[in-house]
Amino acid sequence: MSTYHHGNLRPALVETAAGLARTAGPxxxxxxxxARQTGVSHNAAYRHFADRDELLAEVAAIxxxxxxxxxxxxxxxxxxxxxxxxxxRRLRETGRxxxxxxxxxxxxxxxxxxxxGDAAAAGQHVPEVDxxxxxxxxxxLDELVAxxxxxxxxxxxxxxxxxxxxxxxxxxxxxxxxxxxxxxDRDAVLDVALDVxxxxxx
Amino acid sequence: MSTYHHGNLRPALVETAAGLARTAGPxxxxxxxxARQTGVSHNAAYRHFADRDELLAEVAAIxxxxxxxxxxxxxxxxxxxxxxxxxxRRLRETGRxxxxxxxxxxxxxxxxxxxxGDAAAAGQHVPEVDxxxxxxxxxxLDELVAxxxxxxxxxxxxxxxxxxxxxxxxxxxxxxxxxxxxxxDRDAVLDVALDVxxxxxx
DNA sequence: ACGCGAAGTGGACACTGACAACATTCAGGG
DNA sequence: CCCTGAATGTTGTCAGTGTCCACTTCGCGT
Numbered sequence: 404m405s406t407y408h409h410g411n412l413r414p415a416l417v418e419t420a421a422g423l424a425r426t427a428g429p430x431x432x433x434x435x436x437x438a439r440q441t442g443v444s445h446n447a448a449y450r451h452f453a454d455r456d457e458l459l460a461e462v463a464a465i466x467x468x469x470x471x472x473x474x475x476x477x478x479x480x481x482x483x484x485x486x487x488x489x490x491x492r493r494l495r496e497t498g499r500x501x502x503x504x505x506x507x508x509x510x511x512x513x514x515x516x517x518x519x520g521d522a523a524a525a526g527q528h529v530p531e532v533d534x535x536x537x538x539x540x541x542x543x544l545d546e547l548v549a550x551x552x553x554x555x556x557x558x559x560x561x562x563x564x565x566x567x568x569x570x571x572x573x574x575x576x577x578x579x580x581x582x583x584x585x586x587x588d589r590d591a592v593l594d595v596a597l598d599v600x601x602x603x604x605x
Numbered sequence: 606m607s608t609y610h611h612g613n614l615r616p617a618l619v620e621t622a623a624g625l626a627r628t629a630g631p632x633x634x635x636x637x638x639x640a641r642q643t644g645v646s647h648n649a650a651y652r653h654f655a656d657r658d659e660l661l662a663e664v665a666a667i668x669x670x671x672x673x674x675x676x677x678x679x680x681x682x683x684x685x686x687x688x689x690x691x692x693x694r695r696l697r698e699t700g701r702x703x704x705x706x707x708x709x710x711x712x713x714x715x716x717x718x719x720x721x722g723d724a725a726a727a728g729q730h731v732p733e734v735d736x737x738x739x740x741x742x743x744x745x746l747d748e749l750v751a752x753x754x755x756x757x758x759x760x761x762x763x764x765x766x767x768x769x770x771x772x773x774x775x776x777x778x779x780x781x782x783x784x785x786x787x788x789x790d791r792d793a794v795l796d797v798a799l800d801v802x803x804x805x806x807x
Numbered sequence: 808a809c810g811c812g813a814a815g816t817g818g819a820c821a822c823t824g825a826c827a828a829c830a831t832t833c834a835g836g837g
Numbered sequence: 838c839c840c841t842g843a844a845t846g847t848t849g850t851c852a853g854t855g856t857c858c859a860c861t862t863c864g865c866g867t
Contacts, residue, residue, distance in 0.1 A: 408832060408845060434824065444847050446825085451845090455824065516780050537782055560797030563774070563783070567798055570781070571773025572765070578718050579772070580739055581765070595762030596769055603805025610814060610863060636855065646816050648856085653814090657855065 413451040415441050420462045421511070428510040429517045432459055456519050466508075466515030471536045473504040478543070486550040494543050495597050498569040501536065502593055505573035512573070540566055553604055561604055568600050615653040617643050622664050623713070630712040631719045634661055658721050668717030671710070673738045676702040680745070688752040696745050697799050700771040703738065704795055707775035714775070742768055755806055763806055770802050 409415065419441045423431045434455050435445045452458045477500035483489040505512040544561050547553040553561065572593055575581040581589065611617065621643045625633045636657050637647045654660045679702035685691040707714040746763050749755040755763065774795055777783040783791065 412845080433822090435822085445823095446848085447846050449825080516776070518780075557801075560794050561801070563777070563794050564770070564798040564801040567773035567777055568766070568770045569773065570777055571769035571771065571775075573773075574718070574776055575765070575769055575772055578720075592762050592765050596766040599759075599763070599766040599805035600801065601805070603801035603803070614814080635853090637853080647854095648817085649815050651815095651856075 409441075409443060409447075412441070412443065412447060416443075416448055416451065416458065417461050417465070420458055421465050424459075424462050424466070424514040425508060425510045428513045429459065431510065432462065432514070434458070459514065460518045462511075463515050463518040466511040467535050469508070469511060470501070470504050470515060471534075471539055474500040474536060474539055476500075477503075478539075487547075487552040490543070490547040490550040490552050491601065494547055494565070495601065497540060497543050498565065498597050498600070499593070501569045502573045502576070506576060506589075509577050512577070537562065537566065547604075557604055564603070565600060568596060572596055611643075611645060611649075614643070614645060614649060618645075618650055618653065618660065619663050619667070622660055623667050626661075626664050626668070626716040627710060627712045630715045631661065633712065634664065634716070636660070661716065662720045665717045665720040668710075668713040669737050671713060672703070672706050672717060673736075673741055675706040676738060676741055678702075679705075680741075689749075689754040692745070692749040692752040692754050693803065696749055696767070697803065699742060699745050700767065700799050700802070701795065703771045704775045704778070708778060708791075711779050714779070739764065739768065749806075759806055766805070767802060770798060774798055 416437055420432050420437045422440075423433070423437060432455070434448055437458070438445045438447055441447075448458065452461075474497055477496050478493055481489060481493050481496055483492050541562055544553065544558065544565070548555060548558050572581075576584065576589060581592075584592070618639055622634050622639045624642070625635070625639060634657070636650055639660070640647045640649055643649075650660060654663075676699055679698050680695055683691060683695050683698055685694050743764055746755065746760065746767070750757060750760050774783075778786065778791060783794075786794070
């Protein structure tokens with residue numbers, strides 16, 4: 404056999420797993436199926452991952468990165484000039500992109516938030532800016548403060564308020580009572596929710 | 606055997622399943638374990654439920670009911686007299702109770718929102734008041750309008766904005782980046798988020 | 808009294824995650 | 838250049854799960 408050693412199995416497994424995750428969510432990431440699709444025997448994965456959970460965690464990281472990228476891409480489309488309006492607009496687009504990604508890639512989104520261990524391993528009490536979607540939101544909110552659209556006192560806790568709102572909205576659409584809502588209505592309702600947020604912060 | 610026929614297996618199974626759900630979440634509701642704990646053979650459940658999912662759905666309904674009850678209980682403790690302040694306070698307690706239930710009973714909470722089919726079977730586009738937690742929130746918001754604390758225009762979509770915020774907050778605490786946050790900080794941050802909501806609506 | 812249909816049982820199958828023992832390949836020092 | 842040890846994959850196996858099937862047991866109406 405020329406390829407008894409696959410060469411770089413680990414990344415290959417992760418990629419396959421990501422594909423599974425995208426189309427079938429966390430429960431779709433089945434170790435044996437991942438091995439099958441990668442053209443390797445079951446158990447091969449155990450040389451690179453202690454657990455199925457460890458593989459899932461890797462995929463979750465990818466999901467987070469994709470989510471962040473989607474948000475960044477969307478942010479780049481904001482062309483407003485006036486600083487405050489611009490910052491406010493960017494905040495809104497952040498939220499929109501978040502929800503849109505969740506609805507467009509439900510599998511990845513769920514996996515991204517299904518990790519058992521998560522990044523809590525570091526033991527950070529208050530999760531400081533870590534560069535992920537949370538970090539991006541943090542930046543955008545800082546911009547808003549700099550532009551004078553948000554007073555420093557109200558800046559405290561604004562991160563969580565914003566994230567909770569969009570995260571909750573996404574989840575209510577995915578697995579909650581907003582499942583059956585037609586997409587058009589969904590956008591409208593999201594806009595209203597974002598309006599509330601906007602007003603609550605200003 | 607005196608009890609070959611259990612008599613009322615279905616409710617018994619649901620109760621056992623609810624226990625499992627409470628301590629181990631959706632994945633903890635294992636058909637065979639449910640049967641075991643109910644003192645009946647595996648497969649017995651198939652006389653009463655087509656699927657494992659059907660049993661889970663029943664448990665989910667219980668979870669929703671418990672959540673609603675927890676919210677109602679909390680609402681009853683508000684003793685403010687002034688109508689507007691009272692309505693506003695009731696709204697806040699609704700949110701607090703929601704999050705508190707989610708954190709106190711994570712298993713049940715997850716099961717409640719993990720149902721595949723959900724109540725979307727009816728095909729209602731916009732989920733009207735159905736009596737569950739959503740219905741309760743609806744009532745409270747109506748109270749707030751009646752008390753003059755919320756203009757009718759802003760009433761539209763307020764339900765979703767509120768629910769999304771608390772739901773998202775709960776999920777971020779359960780499986781998101783707020784996992785490691787100590788309880789005290791959690792309450793504080795939640796209060797800030799509720800402040801944002803309050804200001805956004807008024 | 809009896810038999811018929813509902814309720815529960817036992818056995819099977821395909822599937823999964825995990826473990827252990829084995830086979831193969833690669834790298835590097837004699 | 839070969840030989841050995843450590844990575845890396847493989848086969849075999851086990852316990853556990855959801856679901857289907859045929860079978861048994863029981864309660865109830867005629």
